[in-house]
Amino acid sequence: MLVIEDLNVYYAKAHVLKNVSLRVSQGEFVSIIGPNGAGKTTLLRTISGLKDGQGRLSFNGAPLPRDPVKVVQLGVIHCPEGRHLFPEMSVKDNLLMGAFRLKNFDPESELEKIYQLFPILRERERQMARTLSGGEQQMLAIGRALMGRPELLLLDEPTLGLAPIVRKTIAEALKQINDSGVTILLAEQNVPFALAHAHRVYLLETGVIVKAGTPEEFRADEHVQQVYLGGV
Amino acid sequence: MDQVFVIVERIVIYSVLISALYALVALGFTMIFGVGRVLNLAHGAFLMVGAYTAWFAQQYLHWNLYSAFALAVALCTLLGVVFYQGLVRHVQRSPIVTLIATLACALIIEELIKIFFTTNTQLLAPFISGSIEIHKTTVITNRIIAFGASWLAILLFWLFVHRARWGKVILATAQDHEGAALVGIDVRRVYTLTWAISGALAGIAGVFFASWVKIDPFMWRDPLIISFAIVVVGGLGSLKGSIVAAYLIGLLEVLMTYSPSIRVCFSFRCFEFLGSSWVGVSSLLVLIAILFIKPEGLFGRTE
Numbered sequence: 123m124l125v126i127e128d129l130n131v132y133y134a135k136a137h138v139l140k141n142v143s144l145r146v147s148q149g150e151f152v153s154i155i156g157p158n159g160a161g162k163t164t165l166l167r168t169i170s171g172l173k174d175g176q177g178r179l180s181f182n183g184a185p186l187p188r189d190p191v192k193v194v195q196l197g198v199i200h201c202p203e204g205r206h207l208f209p210e211m212s213v214k215d216n217l218l219m220g221a222f223r224l225k226n227f228d229p230e231s232e233l234e235k236i237y238q239l240f241p242i243l244r245e246r247e248r249q250m251a252r253t254l255s256g257g258e259q260q261m262l263a264i265g266r267a268l269m270g271r272p273e274l275l276l277l278d279e280p281t282l283g284l285a286p287i288v289r290k291t292i293a294e295a296l297k298q299i300n301d302s303g304v305t306i307l308l309a310e311q312n313v314p315f316a317l318a319h320a321h322r323v324y325l326l327e328t329g330v331i332v333k334a335g336t337p338e339e340f341r342a343d344e345h346v347q348q349v350y351l352g353g354v
Numbered sequence: 355m356d357q358v359f360v361i362v363e364r365i366v367i368y369s370v371l372i373s374a375l376y377a378l379v380a381l382g383f384t385m386i387f388g389v390g391r392v393l394n395l396a397h398g399a400f401l402m403v404g405a406y407t408a409w410f411a412q413q414y415l416h417w418n419l420y421s422a423f424a425l426a427v428a429l430c431t432l433l434g435v436v437f438y439q440g441l442v443r444h445v446q447r448s449p450i451v452t453l454i455a456t457l458a459c460a461l462i463i464e465e466l467i468k469i470f471f472t473t474n475t476q477l478l479a480p481f482i483s484g485s486i487e488i489h490k491t492t493v494i495t496n497r498i499i500a501f502g503a504s505w506l507a508i509l510l511f512w513l514f515v516h517r518a519r520w521g522k523v524i525l526a527t528a529q530d531h532e533g534a535a536l537v538g539i540d541v542r543r544v545y546t547l548t549w550a551i552s553g554a555l556a557g558i559a560g561v562f563f564a565s566w567v568k569i570d571p572f573m574w575r576d577p578l579i580i581s582f583a584i585v586v587v588g589g590l591g592s593l594k595g596s597i598v599a600a601y602l603i604g605l606l607e608v609l610m611t612y613s614p615s616i617r618v619c620f621s622f623r624c625f626e627f628l629g630s631s632w633v634g635v636s637s638l639l640v641l642i643a644i645l646f647i648k649p650e651g652l653f654g655r656t657e
């Protein structure tokens with residue numbers, strides 16, 4: 123579904139992604155893990171057209187356009203780091219804005235699906251996004267992305283700064299979303315969370331993919347254990 | 355006692371009327387700032403283009419005032435779009451370059467007008483001439499029309515932003531342009547639309563400004579100072595705040611015009627660079643006062 127080959131991305135002269143190649147198949151749940159500054163966010167931003175890069179990117183066999191509006195039109199929807207909600211709009215309006223790309227849709231039934239997944243959002247329907255708690259904001263960000271009916275959902279650190287209980291809710295939601303047929307590419311520092319429901323995992327370190335495998339292989343790997351699963 | 359009451363009544367009526375025009379003057383400027391964080395220093399020049407267009411069409415092409423008005427609004431709408439596509443889009447990233455470039459354009463427009471027209475100060479013909487009595491105060495009928503039109507424009511604008519689909523799209527873009535891009539909104543198109551609306555509003559404001567205050571090649575300065583003060587005082591892009599700020603500035607200006615004692619207090623030489631304009635002085639006074647009391651503006655959020 124998504125194929126990336128030899129991707130190189132720079133910020134001015136800083137070489138941030140180095141010959142990155144990866145693929146995500148239809149229906150898969152793929153996680154990219156890596157420490158701060160590894161380039162996870164840069165990778166997702168390059169896929170969604172927010173950042174320029176050199177290399178081959180294709181989606182469903184066709185080259186991926188280099189314009190976020192066109193990428194969204196293909197059903198590749200990015201739930202960004204920092205959420206980027208519309209703070210002065212209600213929860214409901216934020217969700218409806220998520221469906222901007224759709225021509226014909228029934229707002230009520232689409233909203234209903236999101237509220238089933240995250241019941242708390244129904245209670246907060248009329249509240250301004252800015253007044254939500256961090257966890258609620260993250261659920262809203264995911265909800266807004268889902269409103270665009272993604273084929274491929276790009277998620278950037280949905281657990282950043284959240285309590286374990288909320289992380290669990292979100293992990294289960296992601297599992298449900300994936301089970302419903304949405305392909306997921308997740309960038310995440312929290313390794314247990316990233317491994318929980320993923321089918322395959324990539325490890326990105328300073329712009330290079332150093333390891334790829336299944337969650338089981340990752341859990342068994344000594345390097346991963348020491349650096350990412352050991353300690354706290 | 356009766357005398358005092360008459361003066362108070364006059365001050366209230368005049369300030370209520372002129373403030374509506376000021377709110378309209380600042381509306382397009384506020385929106386451009388609120389949506390794209392761009393300070394368009396050519397905003398006053400947009401008004402001037404609208405004013406001269408209407409004046410020219412009426413004076414030289416012998417159009418009736420309504421057609422002249424329509425032409426002015428159409429031209430200013432176009433000017434807004436061309437201005438964004440041809441200039442602002444390319445310099446938007448750097449606020450300093452944007453400030454300099456938009457100010458340079460205002461000065462160029464001023465020079466062009468000096469070349470093609472005289473520097474004489476004139477007034478556009480009123481939509482309806484004559485005056486009416488409100489209780490004991492005489493009011494020029496055209497100013498009531500300007501007042502009504504200003505409020506109508508503000509109301510329609512508000513309805514558009516909060517009810518229409520594209521209005522909400524503008525709001526979303528203003529609140530988080532990256533979030534907007536990620537739901538598939540073409541942010542460039544939204545900016546173009548806001549510049550078109552801002553141009554149209556400037557055109558409307560320009561025509562009324564021309565029949566109320568003046569037409570001359572320097573007329574862009576006061577509207578720009580007003581807009582600038584209103585944006586800051588109102589809380590950087592807040593519509594409600596802008597209207598309240600417009601009313602503060604209008605009230606202070608009328609007070610200074612009608613009460614000699616207040617005027618004397620502020621007749622320092624340092625204001626002379628603004629000419630004899632009490633609008634400019636009152637805008638700046640309100641601006642400075644608010645910046646001291648409430649730096650985030652009346653309706654601003656502390657971020």
Ligand SMILES: Nc1ncnc2c1ncn2[C@@H]1O[C@H](COP(=O)(O)OP(=O)(O)OP(=O)(O)O)[C@@H](O)[C@H]1O
Pocket residue numbers: 133136138156157158159160161162163164165203279311
């Ligand atoms: N706008 C930018 N300008 C310059 N350098 C940048 C910019 N954004 C990111 N970088 C650099 O690119 C590298 C990768 O950053 P990126 O945000 O992609 O990492 P990340 O893996 O998402 O990290 P984190 O887990 O902290 O979110 C870092 O070294 C960072 O300093």
Ligand SMILES: [Mg+2]
Pocket residue numbers: 162163164203278279
């Ligand atoms: Mg990141």
